[in-house]
Amino acid sequence: xxxxxxxxxxxxxxxxxxxxxAEAQTALGELNGIFSLIEAMQAVDTQGVExxxxxxxxxxxxxADRVSEVDRREAFQxxxxxxxxxLYLVPKVIx
Amino acid sequence: xIEKSLKELAQGLAARxxxxxxxxxxxxxxIARLNPQLNAFVTLxxxxxxxxxxxxxxxxxxxxxxxxxxxxLAQKDIxxxxxxxxTCGSHMLENFVSPYDATVIERFxxxxxxxxxxxxxxxxxxxSSNETSYFGAVKNPWDTARVPGGSSGGxxxxxxxxxxxxxxxxxxxxxIRQPAxxxxxxxxxxxYGVVSxxxxxxxxxxxxxxxxMARSAEDCALLLNxxxxxxxxxxxxxxxxAEDYTRLLADDAPAKPLAGLKIGLPREFFGEAExxxxxxxxxxxxxxxIAAYRALGAETVEVSLPAMQLSVPAYYVIAPAEASxxxxxxxxxRYGHRAPxxxxxxxxxxxxxxxxxxxxxxxxxxIGSYVLSHGYYDAYYRQAQRIRRLIAxxxxxxxxxxxxxxxxxxxGTAFRIGEKAADPVQMYLSDIYxxxxxxxxxxxxxxxxxxxxxxPAGLQLIGNYFGEARLLEVAHRYQQATDxxxxxxxxxxx
Numbered sequence: 001x002x003x004x005x006x007x008x009x010x011x012x013x014x015x016x017x018x019x020x021x022a023e024a025q026t027a028l029g030e031l032n033g034i035f036s037l038i039e040a041m042q043a044v045d046t047q048g049v050e051x052x053x054x055x056x057x058x059x060x061x062x063x064a065d066r067v068s069e070v071d072r073r074e075a076f077q078x079x080x081x082x083x084x085x086x087l088y089l090v091p092k093v094i095x
Numbered sequence: 096x097i098e099k100s101l102k103e104l105a106q107g108l109a110a111r112x113x114x115x116x117x118x119x120x121x122x123x124x125x126i127a128r129l130n131p132q133l134n135a136f137v138t139l140x141x142x143x144x145x146x147x148x149x150x151x152x153x154x155x156x157x158x159x160x161x162x163x164x165x166x167x168l169a170q171k172d173i174x175x176x177x178x179x180x181x182t183c184g185s186h187m188l189e190n191f192v193s194p195y196d197a198t199v200i201e202r203f204x205x206x207x208x209x210x211x212x213x214x215x216x217x218x219x220x221x222x223s224s225n226e227t228s229y230f231g232a233v234k235n236p237w238d239t240a241r242v243p244g245g246s247s248g249g250x251x252x253x254x255x256x257x258x259x260x261x262x263x264x265x266x267x268x269x270x271i272r273q274p275a276x277x278x279x280x281x282x283x284x285x286x287y288g289v290v291s292x293x294x295x296x297x298x299x300x301x302x303x304x305x306x307x308m309a310r311s312a313e314d315c316a317l318l319l320n321x322x323x324x325x326x327x328x329x330x331x332x333x334x335x336x337a338e339d340y341t342r343l344l345a346d347d348a349p350a351k352p353l354a355g356l357k358i359g360l361p362r363e364f365f366g367e368a369e370x371x372x373x374x375x376x377x378x379x380x381x382x383x384x385i386a387a388y389r390a391l392g393a394e395t396v397e398v399s400l401p402a403m404q405l406s407v408p409a410y411y412v413i414a415p416a417e418a419s420x421x422x423x424x425x426x427x428x429r430y431g432h433r434a435p436x437x438x439x440x441x442x443x444x445x446x447x448x449x450x451x452x453x454x455x456x457x458x459x460x461x462i463g464s465y466v467l468s469h470g471y472y473d474a475y476y477r478q479a480q481r482i483r484r485l486i487a488x489x490x491x492x493x494x495x496x497x498x499x500x501x502x503x504x505x506x507g508t509a510f511r512i513g514e515k516a517a518d519p520v521q522m523y524l525s526d527i528y529x530x531x532x533x534x535x536x537x538x539x540x541x542x543x544x545x546x547x548x549x550x551p552a553g554l555q556l557i558g559n560y561f562g563e564a565r566l567l568e569v570a571h572r573y574q575q576a577t578d579x580x581x582x583x584x585x586x587x588x589x
Contacts, residue, residue, distance in 0.1 A: 008461070015419060015464040016426070016441070017457055018449035030458060031465075033520050038408045041478050044485075051480035052487060054301050054331070055287035055536020056560075061330060075194040081433035088428050091440045 002032045096121055097257040098583075101166060101314045104260060108155065108165045115155070115165030119148040119209050122167050126212065126258045129587055132239060135252040137172055137230045138180045138213040147209040154207055162317055164207035169259035171250050172213035173220055174305075175294040176200045179210070183296045184218040184228040184246075187431045187451030197294025198326045199263060199305055206321045211259050215249030218453045219422065220270055220298045222246050223525045226516050227455040234512070235278060236584035237550055241509040244274030250308050251278040255584055261309035261318055265295060267302045268410055269504075269529025272541035275308055276504035276553020279543045279582055281570065282308040283315045286561050287536035288333035290319075291326035299417035300331070302410075302533040311580050312542065312570035316340040319563065335561070343568035351392030352572045358388055359398035359497030364528070372527070374507040376547030381503050384544035384554045384573065388501070391572055398493035398500065402485035406531035407523060409486070412466050412479035413534070418456075419463025425451060458519060487535040494559045499569055503528055504541040504553035528555060538563050542570045543579040551582070 008028050012019040019027065073086060082089040096118070099107065107113055123141050130136050144167065151165035175181045175193035177200075182188045196204065203210070217227040225233040225248025233248040235241040236256035243252040247264030251274035254262050264271035266284035275282030283306045290305040297303060307318035319340045326332040345352075363369055370378055385395060427433035427447030434446035452460070466475035493500060506527060515522045532539040537557055544554035554573075558566040574580050 003465070007465070011461050011465045011468065013445075014468060015460045016423075016444040016448055017452070017460065018442075018445035027458065027461060030519055031461060033518075034411060034458075034462060034523070037520050037523065038411055038475065041405055041408045041412070041482055042474070044402075044405060044478075044482060046478060046481035046485070049481040049484050051477055052484035053480060055487075055534075056331070056333065058288070058331060058333070061327075061334075063327065072194065076429075079191060079194060079430045081427060081431075090428055091437065091443055093440050 003028060003035065097125065099260070100311060101163070101260060101309070101317050104166055105162055105164070109160055115148040115151040115209060116145060118165065119144055119167045119211065122211055122259060129256055129258060132587060133234045133236060133252045133256055133258070134231050135214055135233055135249040135256065135258060136169070136212045137182060137184070137215045137249065140179065140212070143178070144209055144211055151207045151209060159207070161206050163203070163321055165209065167209040167211040167259060168203060169211050169214050169250055169253045169262035170200065171247050171263050171265060172216055173265050173296050174200050174263065175296070176210060176213070179213060181213065181296070182230070183220070184216040184230060185451065185453065185456070186229040187425050189229065189432065191431055195294060198291035198328065199295065199322055202321050202324065208321070214247070214253055214262060217246035217248065218456050219296065219418070220246040220265055220267055221418070221455050221459055223269070223273060223522055224510070224512075224515065225249065226512065227453055229453060232512050235509045236587055237279065237509065238586050240511055241550070242277070242512055244277035244505070244509065246270040247274050247308060251275060251280055254278070254280055254308055254310065256587055257583070261307060261314050263305060263322070264308045265303060265305045266533065267298050267414060268533050269526040271306050271308055272529050272539055272553070272555060273505050273526060275541040277509040277551065279551030279584065280308055280310060281312055281315055281540065281542050281580055282306065283319065283540045283563065283567070284532065284538060285319065285323065285563055286538045288331050289561070289563070290322045291324070291329040291332050293326055293328040297421040299414040300421060301417060302414060304533070311574055312540075312567045313341070313344055316344055316567045338564060340564050340567055343564050344571045348575050353388065353569065354392035356393040356499065356569065357497040358385070358393050358395045359493050359500040360385065360395050361398050361400045361403070361493070361500060361502060363400050363403045364502035372506060373503050374547065377503055377505070377507060377552045380545035380547055380552040381554055385501060387573060387577060391576060396496050398496050400486070400489040400493060400531065402482060402489050403531050405482045406486055406534055407527055409479040409482040410530045410534060411462065411523060412475050413483065415459040415463035416467050416476055417463070419460045419467065422456070422460055455519070483534045486531050490535045490537060499566065500557040502555050504555040508547050508550035508552060532557055536560070538566055540566050540570055542573065543582065545579050546582065
């Protein structure tokens with residue numbers, strides 16, 4: 001199979017990456033090259049094979065519902081592009 | 096001094112032959128002189144490094160004597176280190192100064208090691224040549240027209256050029272082993288879950304694993320002793336008793352130290368037709384290393400890993416899928432780059448990410464978003480996970496016949512800068528021997544096994560789950576009998 005330019009644009013939108021027409025065109029060629037490599041998987045019959053999500057069959061560890069971290073809001077917000085009154089600022093989303 | 100092993104450096108420090116400040120100064124001077132030829136380090140902070148060294152000397156003065164106390168190490172710039180700029184090789188994090196320490200950094204600090212600086216890497220660890228770094232390509236100290244491998248290319252170049260006694264790396268599809276092979280070093284990717292991923296910027300979380308890069312198996316074992324260990328902050332950290340990874344590294348050298356060891360040689364690497372997939376000179380060095388292992392008493396058996404040929408396709412579904420999810424955190428809100436101009440929130444996200452990420456990272460995010468999108472999930476992501484199971488099952492079957500699997504680390508020696516940069520598929524295929532190990536979650540090493548046309552060739556050793564100590568022993572016995580790991584690059588105008 002091969003991707004279409006429209007699909008590349010759609011995926012870029014899903015991924016929230018602005019992409020120019022020229023970039024989409026380049027990406028199309030590259031992604032089709034990569035997918036021709038990936039297509040080799042389709043020839044394999046994997047019926048009945050349990051998908052492996054993880055290297056080790058681990059049970060998700062739970063912890064007690066207790067405070068374990070100290071409040072370091074200032075240190076963490078010091079690296080943010082824009083904050084005010086302890087909040088992260090983003091462009092207005094609700095009119 | 097710069098040729099000393101970590102153990103010898105520790106002895107020198109203990110005997111007060113030199114202080115940690117003097118040792119650190121020696122390396123900082125070498126870095127200042129030689130790094131411009133290599134671009135191995137992206138961030139240096141001599142004042143911070145020397146303050147750590149002075150603190151280590153003060154601890155020693157009070158009678159402390161931990162194995163890494165006062166030893167300077169280079170840290171891959173994927174590890175968050177408090178107060179240090181931590182870029183992950185990306186414009187997105189160009190000005191990010193971490194407010195916290197990765198567990199690996201915390202453990203080295205507690206052990207008294209000195210952070211010499213942060214090493215260059217492929218952007219977000221996505222690459223096999225170090226050419227995708229926002230901060231420029233790293234040069235291989237064996238031939239500065241060639242790549243050091245990637246993604247831990249800065250760490251590899253730094254250690255090979257003796258700009259650091261040892262370094263850290265991370266390995267998602269071969270990023271410790273391949274640069275170790277291309278720069279003539281010893282590198283170890285532990286079993287998934289052995290080293291905490293906390294504070295290690297995520298690429299593909301079910302595959303990412305940190306490990307040591309050094310000049311010998313012995314040095315790697317010492318580093319792993321500090322790096323490994325259970326961490327409640329990493330949800331996939333494995334809870335098991337602490338191990339001394341140096342425990343099988345004997346100093347004595349009996350005639351047949353590896354008598355009884357069974358080495359599996361996969362048909363997929365060593366079969367008559369399959370050998371053609373590897374550079375002939377590299378394959379010849381690998382064959383010689385296998386012969387040396389037989390001389391040390393090991394037996395070889397043929398094994399088969401039939402699903403291995405599907406490891407690259409499966410990896411380029413699974414790793415980008417996980418990456419597309421992990422990298423969604425870079426949205427210009429909490430840290431990192433934010434586009435200076437935008438119209439609304441969506442536009443801010445899209446412009447921030449278009450500006451902040453380089454071409455390879457975007458490519459992988461697009462692949463990942465596509466394979467996870469509606470209608471394609473089963474055909475790609477689910478199928479890749481099933482193939483992942485087949486690959487892991489192959490290894491499980493093979494390890495019934497043998498103790499360790501060997502083969503080449505990389506299908507060739509260091510390639511020229513620019514040679515594969517324009518063709519992602521060619522670049523991806525350079526990890527053909529290493530990727531299956533990550534998919535299965537097994538430990539793997541690369542050790543130098545000679546020179547092919549003047550450039551280092553690497554032998555890959557693959558162990559069973561949690562078999563790091565044995566792997567290190569097997570590597571150490573070879574290094575006792577040979578001196579390929581002591582070869583030193585000569586391309587630098589020193």
